[in-house]
Amino acid sequence: MPVLMHQAKVLWERGDYSELEKLFRRTADYCSNSETWKLNVAHVLYLQDNKFDVAASFYEPIVKTNYDNVRTTRRTGSSNPPWQTGPVSSGVSRNSGSPAYSLSKEREREYSLPS
Numbered sequence: 141m142p143v144l145m146h147q148a149k150v151l152w153e154r155g156d157y158s159e160l161e162k163l164f165r166r167t168a169d170y171c172s173n174s175e176t177w178k179l180n181v182a183h184v185l186y187l188q189d190n191k192f193d194v195a196a197s198f199y200e201p202i203v204k205t206n207y208d209n210v211r212t213t214r215r216t217g218s219s220n221p222p223w224q225t226g227p228v229s230s231g232v233s234r235n236s237g238s239p240a241y242s243l244s245k246e247r248e249r250e251y252s253l254p255s
Contacts, residue, residue: 141174148180160184175202 144167151160164171164181171177182198185191 141171141176144171145176145180152184157184157188161188175205178202 144163147163148160151157151163161181161184164177164184167177178198179202182195182202185195185198
């Protein structure tokens, strides 16, 4: 796994997301049980056009598993992380029961300006 992640980092820094997706596809047989692998695949898919829904399918189980930890973590950057915006903006999880939707609404309340 460390060698794979190093190769992935090199491709990521080049911005070669399609090649990075191919690398992850080749390693799916022996890495697909790793949450780190799934998260990195989700990031790569999210950054490619027209693959938000596929990325959401990778993010959703991770968010569900770690929902309480994500909710209590303070955001340090000014932009929304892909796991938060991807599923909601792509229309995959527009139902109010999904973790991504709930978290999005919670973040909106947390960072909204008083009227």
